[in-house]
Amino acid sequence: MPEAASLPLNVVDGLNLEEKYRKTLRPGELLQDREGKTRRLPRFFYEVNSWDTARKTELSPHFALWEFINTDLHEAEVLRRFPRYIPCAVAALAAALEVLRVHLGTVVHISANGGYRSPGHRISGHGSTHHWATAANIYRIGDEYIDGEEKIQKYADVACKLLPAIWPRPFGRQIGFADDHLHLDLGYSVVIPREADGEE
Amino acid sequence: MESTDNAAKIAASPEDLQWKIEEIGSGCEVGVAFFDYATQLQWSYQAHRWFHAASTIKAAVLLALFKAIDEGRFTIDSRLHIRNRFLSVVDGEPYRISPDRDADSKIHAAVGKTMRLGELALQMIVSSSNLATNLLVDLIGIDKAQQCIADLGCGGIELIRGVEDGKAFEASINNRVTADGLLQLFRAIYERRNLSRESSDRMMEILSRQEFNSGIPAGLPSPIRDQSRIAHKTGDISTVAHDAGLVFLPDRKPYLLAILMEAGEENSPTQDKVAKISEAIYQRLVSA
Numbered sequence: 001m002p003e004a005a006s007l008p009l010n011v012v013d014g015l016n017l018e019e020k021y022r023k024t025l026r027p028g029e030l031l032q033d034r035e036g037k038t039r040r041l042p043r044f045f046y047e048v049n050s051w052d053t054a055r056k057t058e059l060s061p062h063f064a065l066w067e068f069i070n071t072d073l074h075e076a077e078v079l080r081r082f083p084r085y086i087p088c089a090v091a092a093l094a095a096a097l098e099v100l101r102v103h104l105g106t107v108v109h110i111s112a113n114g115g116y117r118s119p120g121h122r123i124s125g126h127g128s129t130h131h132w133a134t135a136a137n138i139y140r141i142g143d144e145y146i147d148g149e150e151k152i153q154k155y156a157d158v159a160c161k162l163l164p165a166i167w168p169r170p171f172g173r174q175i176g177f178a179d180d181h182l183h184l185d186l187g188y189s190v191v192i193p194r195e196a197d198g199e200e
Numbered sequence: 201m202e203s204t205d206n207a208a209k210i211a212a213s214p215e216d217l218q219w220k221i222e223e224i225g226s227g228c229e230v231g232v233a234f235f236d237y238a239t240q241l242q243w244s245y246q247a248h249r250w251f252h253a254a255s256t257i258k259a260a261v262l263l264a265l266f267k268a269i270d271e272g273r274f275t276i277d278s279r280l281h282i283r284n285r286f287l288s289v290v291d292g293e294p295y296r297i298s299p300d301r302d303a304d305s306k307i308h309a310a311v312g313k314t315m316r317l318g319e320l321a322l323q324m325i326v327s328s329s330n331l332a333t334n335l336l337v338d339l340i341g342i343d344k345a346q347q348c349i350a351d352l353g354c355g356g357i358e359l360i361r362g363v364e365d366g367k368a369f370e371a372s373i374n375n376r377v378t379a380d381g382l383l384q385l386f387r388a389i390y391e392r393r394n395l396s397r398e399s400s401d402r403m404m405e406i407l408s409r410q411e412f413n414s415g416i417p418a419g420l421p422s423p424i425r426d427q428s429r430i431a432h433k434t435g436d437i438s439t440v441a442h443d444a445g446l447v448f449l450p451d452r453k454p455y456l457l458a459i460l461m462e463a464g465e466e467n468s469p470t471q472d473k474v475a476k477i478s479e480a481i482y483q484r485l486v487s488a
Binding site for chain 1: 282284285294296313339
């Protein structure tokens with residue numbers, strides 16, 4: 001398999017993975033989002049062989065790969081072991097978050113389950129952008145916990161000013177809103193690195 | 201032989217022990233139950249009266265967690281996202297556990313990260329962490345936890361919600377226990393009723409590391425207490441003081457004991473009174 005230009009990770013076509021991974025990652029399959037719109041899941045993934053690799057792989061100056069695959073027991077069992085797979089759009093997400101990080105000048109903490117979640121993750125009941133690795137749940141910035149309307153709105157405003165195409169989940173207690181973290185996402189974006197195989 | 205003699209004394213004068221408990225618990229409602237493995241003696245006082253469970257319900261959550269582990273739903277090393285957000289059973293509105301009202305700060309410091317279930321179980325018991333309790337209740341599921349408790353024959357335990365659900369408290373929707381229910385719960389753990397040896401041993405080890413020891417343990421004479429192991433769980437709110445668990449004295453089979461006390465706020469029960477009842481039972485069982 002070809003290696004990414006500067007990341008020490010193989011790019012794999014999800015359709016060529018073993019069945020146990022295909023059943024969980026569902027590469028290229030269609031999913032409905034919360035509004036009932038049909039979206040196509042990513043097909044190309046970075047292959048991560050160990051936690052050590054995840055810790056050492058920097059996607060941007062301030063974000064390492066592990067921050068986006070830090071899931072808990074709700075993730076599908078096959079993806080709680082290595083190798084693990086993450087859609088290539090995670091690099092674009094890290095680049096966007098880097099802009100925010102540099103502007104704020106302090107650490108932007110992504111929560112557990114707040115980066116990539118596979119379609120087999122048990123806390124997602126619909127086509128969440130987390131399945132595309134284009135979403136991040138930020139629970140803390142510096143020493144400040146983002147757990148109230150004022151803080152969520154403040155940092156959402158900063159993010160939108162810096163990155164007009166980013167989408168912050170609105171504050172609220174109902175399903176589809178957030179009240180204890182800042183959710184930012186790039187929508188249902190798919191990234192196909194140059195070294196990826198061609199599609200048929 | 202000595203234990204059998206003591207059992208005979210208790211059997212001959214249950215009113216005396218009851219009178220002593222009523223004297224200590226004057227102004228409070230009291231429920232007491234014990235079972236002595238050394239003599240097979242079981243004795244109780246208002247054992248089926250329901251009390252607000254306070255933190256004794258955490259022993260039931262512990263049992264349900266290990267039952268779920270035995271069933272293969274999780275492992276003790278599974279990692280769980282620490283999130284301080286729970287839904288009230290009254291209206292489904294979110295609420296949080298205030299760090300100021302929780303005895304444990306370690307888990308609050310881990311919000312946003314993950315922790316192993318074994319560590320959460322430990323903190324739920326030894327430091328009575330409310331945050332750990334609610335995380336585990338949500339993970340196990342109330343229905344499954346209730347079924348587990350029922351399957352193990354613990355009739356005097358009503359687990360219906362997480363802790364610190366203020367709206368539920370105001371609506372009098374509370375977890376409840378009886379002295380007999382807690383006795384059966386600890387029997388189930390110790391006797392491995394439908395539980396693996398590994399899970400039973402692990403629960404006993406966790407319960408033995410209890411950091412709140414002003415109830416049952418404080419009722420033992422200090423030289424004996426230093427040589428004993430007490431696997432227990434306390435429960436305290438403004439109107440109740442409880443303690444329940446197993447007392448492993450040196451060179452003797454253990455006894456199980458549940459002491460529940462409840463009163464109005466003007467006459468608050470205390471762990472000091474629980475300790476005095478524990479002392480009375482110890483004296484009768486072991487050194488009369």
